[in-house]
Amino acid sequence: MHKKEKNKRTIIILSSIILSIIIATIFIKKNFNIPSYGIKDGMMYVNNIITRIFGNKDYYKLEKENEKLKEELEQYKDYKSLNEELNNEILKLKETLSIEELISDREYAFGTVINRNFDYWQEKLIINIGKNKEIENNMAVISNGNLIGITDDVSINSSSVILLSNHKFPLNISVKIKIDDNYIYGILNNYNETTGTYEIIGVVDNIDIPQGSKVYTSGLSSTFPSGILIGNVEDVTTDNFDLSKVINVKSETNFDDISYVTVVKKGNK
Amino acid sequence: MIIIISFFSFILEYLFNYLLKKTLFLPLITLTTTVIVRPFFKKNNNLFYMFCFILGFLYDLIYTGNFFLSAGIYLIIGIIINLISTNMPNNIFTSIFKIICAVIIYRTLCFLFFYINGITIFSISNLFKSIYSSLLLNIIYGTLIYLILYLLSKKFNIKRID
Structure with missing residues (x-):
């Protein structure tokens, strides 16, 4: 009886392991992530608390960056007025030529990296903005002014970013x-x-x-x-x-x- | 007590992930907790395996997004930890040994899984880097939590395997 129970337990454990690996493979191949949305979004509240408590860890670094940004701000004011002038010219030209959209037209949303798994460090990361900021799949993501990847697996409060360093980057x-x-x-x-x-x-x-x-x-x-x-x-x-x-x-x-x-x-x- | 420690480890995992980005201190706090709480399950192996599976599943849901992968790996690690525990006495040194085994197995199996599925490239140096980067922080955490649990179990007379 005891041996029978032991065998039954071994079978259950082995099948659980095999099933888990199979399900994990299917999920990773088909890119299914839907059921985790609620929990991921729930964890955003924990993230907000942690960010509030530990958000000023780079205080001294931020102070230096702030100084640099203040200097750049002076230059930025000049660029802003120039940009407004150019935008007005573009609008007028668009109206004259009856063009609705230019290939350089864009909108921005700003986010913070909240999770990056070491197992696929070069492949993807998670950011704290999603459908709440009208993010959709395959949007360009930039950091430090340079393109770094595209959005993927967008949930309400978070999105994955497939990095350009990913050896299987999905787009040309x-x-x-x-x-x-x-x-x-x-x-x-x-x-x-x-x-x-x-x-x-x-x-x-x-x-x-x-x-x-x-x-x-x-x-x-x-x-x-x-x-x-x-x-x-x-x-x-x-x-x-x-x-x-x-x-x-x-x-x-x-x-x-x-x-x-x-x-x-x-x-x- | 196990539930409280598990919850605490999840929060701590999130905190370390936020504070330490690609340094020599990669957190696997939940995995370390699984190893450390093993003696409190006494001889109830089934419950321990179920605990490993559920903790791994929650870890997947919250951190990795790879459904059932960590659940399966945690279960494998649970079996190995159980085997070591039945053949070795439970003290601080064997606990550290078990943490080292768990980290190596977790990182290796994850690496193999992602390589087989074409998610990452085959790089032994990356694997070694991920293993040694994970060891230091988790050994420190494991030692601390072992001592805390040891003192608490003495104080409140909670039974565990020694």
Whole structure:
């Protein structure tokens, strides 16, 4: 009887383990996350309490940053008035040409990183804004002025961000490289974790690309508005067949230190 | 008492995750708690396995979002901890040994799972980094919580396996 019970227990435990692994695999392959929304959103309240208590841990760092920002603010005022003037001109031109939307039109939402699992550190992170800030899947996410990824698995108060450093990044991003006043176009391919650089492929133009040239999103997709900075050109090589250029681009964002992000939505209300 | 400690460990896990970002102190507080509270289940192995599974499931819900993965791994770790506990006396040194085993198993199984499913690339250095980064904080936490529980169980005369 005792042996029978022991066998029964072993079977239950083994089947639980196997079932768990199978369910986990299905959930990860099919990207199902819906049932956790309520609990994730509930944990946001805990996060708010923790942020209130420990939010000023970087006080001295913040003080220095504040000084720097004050200096930049003076410059910003000038940019703001210039921006307003340019926006007015754009609006007038839009009306004249009957254009409803430009590829550079965008809206912003600001968030904080609340969770980043070490098991997939380079792959994704969680931020504290979701449907409450009108976030949807596949919106561009920037940090420190540079594109870092896209939103995914959006719940009411939180969203996942698939990072560009993810080796299985789901989108091909169309990019443009600024050389003097011209742009050349290519596709952002993959991220090299060791060198910390992206690879741009499909550049066939026979133009010299100087080191340090800025790389932006082209806006030629429904996902990203144009003009989001991706990084600077580090070096240029050619592909295996010597047919097109392969450009290595270094992002200015340190992917190990992302705390605050901006979600950019294409279009204008 | 087990429920209170588990709840406390969840809050602490959240707090450490917030405060320590990719440092040498990666928290696996809930896992460490599972190891430390084992003696309080006395000889009720079934209840301990159920506890491991539920704690792992909650960990998935709150932190990882990978349904049932930690639940399965916690259950495997629960079986191994049980085996070690039946063959070794329960003291501070064996508790540290059990924490080390649990961290290594958890990190290795997670790494293998994510690699097999194509989520991460195969990098042994990343695996070692995640293991040694998780050990220090969890050993310190495990030692502290062991001593606290030891004193509390003496004071309130709570039975446990020694």
